[in-house]
Amino acid sequence: MPVGAVASERIRVMTTILLCADTDVERVxxxxxxxxxxxxxxxxVRVVVYHVFRADGEGADAGKLKSVARAVEALEAAGFxxxxxxxxxxxxxxxxxxAxxxxxxxxxxxxxxxxxAGKALFGSVAQQVSLRSDRPVLFCSPD
Structure with a gap:
C-alpha cells in the first residue's frame, strides 16, 4: 500500500462518555x-446516557424519563x-x-x-464513583 494511502485512511477514533443521569432535569x-x-x-464522540433505577427495573424505561429525553434531544442537536x-x-x-x-x-x-454531615451520614453517589473510578470524571456541581 502506498504511503499516501495510509494517510488517507485515517482510523476513526471514538471517545465514549458515560453521562450518569438522574431524574433531575436541571442537573442533567x-x-x-x-x-x-x-x-x-x-x-x-458517543455519549451513553445512563440511568440506574434503585428498585427492580422490570418495565422501567430510562428513555421515558424527562431528564434523559431532554439530554438525548440536546446532545443529538449538538451532533453527538x-x-x-x-x-x-x-x-x-x-x-x-x-463504565x-x-x-x-x-x-x-x-x-x-x-x-x-449529610455526605458523611448518607454518602454521595457522585463522590463514591469519583473516588473509586480509574477513569476521568467530569463533575458538575449545583449552582
Missing part, C-alpha cells in the same frame, strides 16, 4: 451543557451519537460496571447540595 441539563462546551468533535442505557441496583456499583462495560473514556456526574 448542566451535565449536557458541560459536555457541549468542551472542545470535542461530535463526530468522534447518543445511546440510552439503564440498569437497576446499587448506583455506585452499577455506574462503575457500566467498564462501555469502555468509557470519561464519566459525567452531577452532584447535589449536601452538607458535609
Amino acid at each position: 441539563a448542566d451535565q449536557v451543557e458541560s459536555l457541549t462546551t468542551l472542545p470535542l468533535d461530535p463526530d468522534r 451519537e447518543v445511546a440510552v442505557e439503564q440498569s437497576n441496583g446499587d448506583a455506585v456499583r452499577e455506574i462503575l460496571d457500566a 467498564e462495560a462501555f469502555d468509557a473514556d470519561l464519566l459525567s456526574l452531577a452532584g447535589r447540595r449536601k452538607s458535609p
Whole structure:
C-alpha cells in the first residue's frame, strides 16, 4: 500500500462518555451543557446516557424519563451519537460496571447540595464513583 494511502485512511477514533443521569432535569441539563462546551468533535464522540433505577427495573424505561429525553434531544442537536442505557441496583456499583462495560473514556456526574454531615451520614453517589473510578470524571456541581 502506498504511503499516501495510509494517510488517507485515517482510523476513526471514538471517545465514549458515560453521562450518569438522574431524574433531575436541571442537573442533567448542566451535565449536557458541560459536555457541549468542551472542545470535542461530535463526530468522534458517543455519549451513553445512563440511568440506574434503585428498585427492580422490570418495565422501567430510562428513555421515558424527562431528564434523559431532554439530554438525548440536546446532545443529538449538538451532533453527538447518543445511546440510552439503564440498569437497576446499587448506583455506585452499577455506574462503575457500566463504565467498564462501555469502555468509557470519561464519566459525567452531577452532584447535589449536601452538607458535609449529610455526605458523611448518607454518602454521595457522585463522590463514591469519583473516588473509586480509574477513569476521568467530569463533575458538575449545583449552582
